[in-house]
Amino acid sequence: MTRPRILVVGAGFAGVECVRRLERKLSPDEADVTLVTPFAYQLYLPLLPQVASGVLTPQSIAVSLRRSKKYRTRIIPGGAIGVDLKSKVCVIRTITDEIVNEPYDYIVLAPGSITRTFDIPGLTDHAFGMKTLAEAAYIRDHVISQLDLADASQDPVERASRLQFVVVGGGYAGTETAACLQRLTHAAVKRYPRLDPGLIKWHLIDIAPKLMPELGDKLGSSAQEILRRRGIEISLGTSIAKAGPEEVTFTDGRVIPTRTLIWTAGVVASPLIATLGAETVKGRLAVAPEMNLPGDDGVFALGDSAAVPDLAKGDGAMCPPTAQHALRQGRHVADNVIASLRGQVMKPYVHKDLGLVVDLGGTDAVSKPLGIELRGLPAQAVARGYHWSALRTNVAKTRVMTNWLLNAVAGDDFVRTGFQARKAARLKDFEYTDAYLTPEQVRAQVEGSGRPE
Structure with missing residues (x-):
């Protein structure tokens, strides 16, 4: 008899934790485990702003999936672009654009x-x-290049x-x-004597009436005060009406000359998820509390793409798309897959949610561990301690801690690393949202009656 085939789609917090648990608890001859991901690393997303500001190096938060000598999962380098639940086949587009069918049990x-984007003129072209x-x-x-170009420019309009x-x-x-990028530019401008720091x-804008409402009124107000004290202009109840290459128009009518819209x-x-043709909740796949898809044997979903009932909160609440839930869901769904496999x-x-941490750079932070409100250095210690402990390997922990210590002692550096080519890349160039198939295309691919373009 052939071994059952377990296919895991995605190498985020949820997917990687699931794979690690499956490897530990399944014997090698009990099942074959395959992971579909474009990159053979797990990205620690909460620390991305610190990579953008240069506090951390990119590789310090990209944890390799191949470091373990015991790693026996087969990795398919690509992305899942469709799933046929009836035939139990996942359609995958590899990183070389080859389309393959991967059967699973x-x-x-x-x-x-x-x-998430909206139909705002110029948004995906310029943000x-x-x-x-x-x-x-x-x-x-890009941010450092703007300082370089402004310093070299003789045109005051362009410079502004x-x-x-x-x-x-x-x-x-x-x-x-x-917060992190403002600290970078504030430190960098001291090296540009021709530029006026003023x-x-x-500008930080949001259509909501509050920043980070999950923090509560007091901590949210503290975060706003920290940012305003640094000179960041906060506009709430406001969004973008249109975006251009050299200016952005706010919904309140203001026009801001800028080359940087994040x-x-x-x-x-x-x-x-849309390729499955199954029930969704605000775009997330509706699953049972056990994280399986009702009515479809052997289908599980978790993390940001699944509407997992939050039984700790009750009242029909769904688990928020946070790392702490994804990590625990990954381990839990692996146990349920094994339970299903073994009958x-x-x-x-x-x-139960353990709280929230927000690192604003330097000694500034706000945190709410276990409902306790913290600010300043204590909050920063909790925030960085949480992130550091959540990193999966000792190598990653060592790299991150070394980066933090080096930044604290030596300060920021302002070297462009060469990622920016002469041709600008924007939002639409990094997320390949046009790569997915329709349910009809998935069926045609599986049945072999057509090849999606």
Whole structure:
């Protein structure tokens, strides 16, 4: 008899934790485990703003999946672009654009999320995202290049536009990105004697009435005060009406001359979920508390792309798309896959939220571990301690700690690393949202009656 085939889609927090658990608890001859991911590393997303600001090197938060000598999972370098639940086949586009059909007996869907965009003129053509390692490294090069170009320019209008920066999104990603990059430009401008520091302006805008409402009124107000004290202009109840190559128009009518628009206004589930033709909740796959898909044997989903009931909160709440839930869901779904494989009873997922941490750079932070509100150095210690402990390998922990110590002692450096080519890359160039198939195309590919373009 052939061994059961377990296919895990996605190498984020949820997918990697699931694979690691499966490897530890399954004997080699009990099942074959395959992982689909474009990159053979797990990205620690919460620290991306620190990569963008140069505090951390890119490789320090990219944890290799091949370091373990015991690693026996087969990795397919590519992305899942469709799933045929009836035939139990996942359609994969490899990194060389070859389309292959991968059959499975059990599938774990953890494809994560993509940046949420709206039908705003010029947005995808002129905005940067903050969702991938390449984007973070690219933004760092771009921001430093704006200082270089402004310093060399003789045109005061051009200089002013290059020294204004707009970040859209008042959640954790947007707030930390604005805070960390503002610190970078504030430190860097001292090395540009021809530039007036007063010309450097950062704008943080969000359509919501509060920044990071999950923190509560007091901590949210503290975060706003820290940012305003640094000179970051915060505009709430405001969004983008249109974006151009040299200016951005706000919905309140203001026109800001800028060459830098960073879009972090939330995420949505991976388009892969739409190819299943199954029930969704706000785009996320509706699953049972055991994280299996009702009515489809051997299908599990978790993380950002799954609407997992939050039994700890109750009242029909769904688990938020955070790292702490994804990590625990990964381990739990692996146990349920094994239970299903062995004919045992699956258990529902329950986890009480442990709190939130927001690193604003330097000694500035706000944190709420276990409901306790912290600010300043204590909050910073909790934030960095949490991130450091959550890194999966000792190598990653050593790299991150070394980077933090080096930055604290030697300060920032302002070297462009060469990621920025002469041809600009924007939001649409980093997330391949047009790669996914329709349910009809998936069926045609599986049946061999057609090849998707």
